[in-house]
Amino acid sequence: MEKLINKGQKYCYTSLLYTNEEKIGYIGSDGILEEQEYIFMIKEEENQFHIHWAAETKKDFFYGLEKSLKLIEKNNTNEKRIYIEFIPKEFIKDLEKLGFKINSHFCDFWLEDIKRIKVHRPLFGDIRLMKEEEYREVAAVTRSCKGLSRGFNGEKDIFAKEWIQNENSSIVVAESDNKIVGVCFMNVYGFEGDKGPVAWVREVAVHPNYQGKGIGYSLIYYGLNWGKERGAIRSFLAVDSINYNAIKLYEKIGYKKEDGSEEISMVKE
Structure with a gap:
């Protein structure tokens, strides 16, 4: 195949x-x-x-x-x-006629120079890397956010467990009330690229009961610092075009949308 x-x-x-x-x-x-x-x-x-x-x-x-x-x-x-x-944009209307609807419309955002970003002390108290045995709790946090972003259903336990098996991947967690309430999946790739290694913010999720406390902001900054320590020069993430709160957060940190770079998925129920 x-x-x-x-x-x-x-x-x-x-x-x-x-x-x-x-x-x-x-x-x-x-x-x-x-x-x-x-x-x-x-x-x-x-x-x-x-x-x-x-x-x-x-x-x-x-x-x-x-x-x-x-x-x-x-x-x-x-x-x-x-x-x-x-899905190319010019295919969408014809797919909708067949009963498909947009599931997600991701746009690429880049932070071109991590070194220019001052990684401050986290605004939220306890931010650290995930321990290997905590993968079930981490995955549960992502599932608590099901439906908060278009097409997002959260991750299975095995996904979180396998993510940290890669030496260039990590999961940053925020802890409150003796439990994990926020997570950020990170990866560094492109070590041989012309522009240098990239810190990929794959996913950020904060339990609905703990949103609005600066946890997402703190998780990303910790993750960027982790990426810098591994040689990352730039950072990349993708976000749904109508996830306005997330886009506002990323732009506040310094990410900028890359024009013309989009990923559209569609579903037929």
């Missing part, structure tokens, strides 16, 4: 640029539709059918999608939703 993914990465329109066989998981031949003009791979997950795709033209995309939807319809006995990502 890796050869198919590599092939799809060269198409004009594709969702396969930033993935690989390991990330997608096994898909049997009955879940793959391949023609010269398009590739569609249908992965049945716990709560949804996830469509990975590539197409040369908009027409090819919708032709392949039509065949994919018919295939899913035959197997969708539990009425799972259909999820598709990396």
Whole structure:
């Protein structure tokens, strides 16, 4: 399947640029539709059918999608939703006619020089790195924020557990009342890049009962300091275009939106 993914990465329109066989998981031949003009791979997950795709033209995309939807319809006995990502803006209206709706619309934000940002002492008291055995509590905090951002459902326990297995990843936590109430998933990547390593703020979540106390602000600053210690020069994050409170926070720290860099996902319930 890796050869198919590599092939799809060269198409004009594709969702396969930033993935690989390991990330997608096994898909049997009955879940793959391949023609010269398009590739569609249908992965049945716990709560949804996830469509990975590539197409040369908009027409090819919708032709392949039509065949994919018919295939899913035959197997969708539990009425799972259909999820598709990396949608070009010009495809949205036609997908809405097919019953899809926007699940998330992420925009990229960059902090170009971490060294210029003074990492102050956290505004909120107890900020530290997560201990390995705390992964369940960390994941629970993310799930407490389900629905607070469009399309966000929180993370499974295993995701938090595996995140810190990477030596360049960490999870920053905020603790109050002897429990974890806020989390920030961090990663440093791009060590060989021309512009230097990047501190990626993958996700920030604060339990609803503890929001408005400066916890998110403190988590990010701690995370940036952690990234600086590992050589990060810049920082990157992505945020939904209508998550106005989060955008306000990121801009306050110094992040700026990168024009033309967007990621749109859509679902059909």
